[in-house]
Amino acid sequence: MRNCERLVELCVTKLQQDWFPLLDLLAMVLNPHNKFHSYNGSRPSDSVPPGSQIPDEEVFARPTDTRTPKGWLVDLINRFGSLGGFSLLLERFRSGRALSVPLMAALIRPLGLCHSLLTVSTVERFLLPLVSLVPSLLERLTDDELKREAKNETKNDALSAIVKALRCLAARVPHQEDTVKALEMFRLRMILRLLQISSFNGKMNALNEVNKVIANVSYYAHRHAGIEEEEWLTAERMAEWIKENRVLQIVLRDSLHQPQYVEKLEKMVRFVIKEKALTLEDLDDLWAAQSGKHEAIVKNVHDLLAKLAWDFAPEQLDHLFDCFQSSWASATKKQREKLLELIRRLAEDDKDGVMA
Numbered sequence: 001m002r003n004c005e006r007l008v009e010l011c012v013t014k015l016q017q018d019w020f021p022l023l024d025l026l027a028m029v030l031n032p033h034n035k036f037h038s039y040n041g042s043r044p045s046d047s048v049p050p051g052s053q054i055p056d057e058e059v060f061a062r063p064t065d066t067r068t069p070k071g072w073l074v075d076l077i078n079r080f081g082s083l084g085g086f087s088l089l090l091e092r093f094r095s096g097r098a099l100s101v102p103l104m105a106a107l108i109r110p111l112g113l114c115h116s117l118l119t120v121s122t123v124e125r126f127l128l129p130l131v132s133l134v135p136s137l138l139e140r141l142t143d144d145e146l147k148r149e150a151k152n153e154t155k156n157d158a159l160s161a162i163v164k165a166l167r168c169l170a171a172r173v174p175h176q177e178d179t180v181k182a183l184e185m186f187r188l189r190m191i192l193r194l195l196q197i198s199s200f201n202g203k204m205n206a207l208n209e210v211n212k213v214i215a216n217v218s219y220y221a222h223r224h225a226g227i228e229e230e231e232w233l234t235a236e237r238m239a240e241w242i243k244e245n246r247v248l249q250i251v252l253r254d255s256l257h258q259p260q261y262v263e264k265l266e267k268m269v270r271f272v273i274k275e276k277a278l279t280l281e282d283l284d285d286l287w288a289a290q291s292g293k294h295e296a297i298v299k300n301v302h303d304l305l306a307k308l309a310w311d312f313a314p315e316q317l318d319h320l321f322d323c324f325q326s327s328w329a330s331a332t333k334k335q336r337e338k339l340l341e342l343i344r345r346l347a348e349d350d351k352d353g354v355m356a
Contacts, residue, residue, distance in 0.1 A: 001072055004029050004036075008076050012083040016092060023106040029076060030114045037073045045071030047078040056119040060086065064116060074117055086126035093133050101149045104134055105158040105165075112165025115172055123172045131166050131179055135186040138162075143197045150194055150202030160212050163187045177232070184233045187213070188241055195250050203255055207264040210247070213238060214271045239275035248272065248282055252289040257296040262304050269304070273311045280319045287323040298335075302342045309346055 011026040028034060044050050048062045050069070056062070060081030063069030080086070089107060093099065111118070111127060118127070141149065163183050170176040170183065187209075194206035217235040242248065248269065255261040269286075272278045290301035305320065312320065324339055331339060 001075075004072070004076055005079055008080050008085075009083060012080060012085040012088065015085060015088045018092075018098075018103055018107075020103075020106055023110070027106075027110040027113060030073065030080070030110045032070055032073055032114055032117065037070055040072050041068040041070050043071045044069055045074040045078075047075045056121040059119060060122045061114070061117040062119055070117065073114065077114055077117060081122065086122065090126050090129060093130055093137070096137060099137055101138065101158045101162070104137070105161040108134070108165040109161055112161075112168045115165075115168040118169075118172060120173055123169055127169045128173060131170050131183070134162060134166060135183070138190060139186070143193070146193060147197055147199065147202060150198045150205055157208070157212070159187065159190055159209055181232045192245055192247070192250075195247065200255050200258065200261070203251070204261060204264065207251065207261070207268070210242075211264060211267045214268065218271070235271075235275055239272055239277040242268070242272055243277055243279075249285055252285055256289055256300055257294060259300055262300040266304055266307060269308060270311055273308065273316075276313075278316065280316065283316055283319050283323070287320070287327070291327060292335075298338055302338065302345075306342060306345045 007025060007029055011022050014022050029036075031037070045063055048054055048059055048071075050063075050066070054062075059078055061074045061077035063071060063074055089111070092107065093104075108130065115123075163186070167180055167183050170179045191206050191209045191213075194202050194209070198206060213233070214235075217231070217233055217238045251265055251268070269278070272282070286301065286305065290298045309317065309320075324343065328336060328339060
């Protein structure tokens with residue numbers, strides 16, 4: 001425990017120097033789910049002893065569960081706070097100096113991990129300001145700066161990590177539903193910007209973000225009701241956002257020669273189909289994305305359509321075959337071979353004659 005305290009002291013001392021290895025270690029030592037804190041979870045806190053009546057305003061964290069108080073973690077958070085860690089963190093963000101997306105994620109993550117032990121007073125004083133400050137800092141990034149961030153970002157989950165941590169922190173304070181909604185909308189706006197301006201790497205990262213949101217809303221859609229409070233961003237709202245912002249059309253503009261890109265795209269299109277939000281115009285755009293294009297693009301899009309065919313509604317399948325017919329008339333011999341190959345694949349998969 002003494003070594004952990006020394007690490008916290010070192011992290012606070014070096015906090016303004018933006019040293020990633022130390023920030024990673026801080027996240028590790030403040031993670032309530034690590035082995036150390038799991039093993040010592042029943043130990044009481046020295047800074048907030050059991051039965052003490054210390055007001056929230058006088059401590060930074062306190063146990064929330066009498067059975068597993070995680071007292072040592074509470075003590076480490078309080079040590080971090082008493083050394084001025086929370087003040088330094090807020091000051092670092094307010095300075096606005098050279099704050100990259102990965103750095104913001106690294107600075108916020110440690111407190112996001114231990115959010116459940118933080119007092120409401122601590123969150124209100126030091127962390128709630130970040131909930132509005134961080135999105136505004138990110139939205140002020142120019143397109144060129146955002147491109148560079150997307151290109152240089154080694155961990156493509158930084159945006160998700162930031163939003164997740166901020167949401168956890170905001171949720172500690174009562175009546176923050178609008179704040180959570182604003183964070184979700186901010187995340188979607190940033191994803192849309194990345195999709196519109198980025199190179200291949202940036203687009204891949206943005207598609208990863210889209211698929212993470214989809215996975216999240218799909219999880220909440222299928223869980224048992226009443227376990228947690230209702231999420232604002234539902235599967236229906238996500239499908240609506242994809243449609244309103246023409247996300248499918250944006251991602252179909254380029255990079256379709258890359259199989260891994262089309263693989264990410266498949267998850268999004270499948271989600272839209274399952275939400276009954278794929279229009280015939282969307283199908284036209286999908287078909288047009290490969291029409292007359294390079295062989296690699298044709299192959300990837302045909303593979304995509306073959307995989308998605310089972311999820312199409314009868315009307316959509318009929319429309320797809322109409323697309324085949326219209327392309328056939330003006331197709332070259334090689335293009336007709338590709339069309340026949342796609343039809344053959346669909347027919348082979350359709351052993352029960354469902355598609356027929």
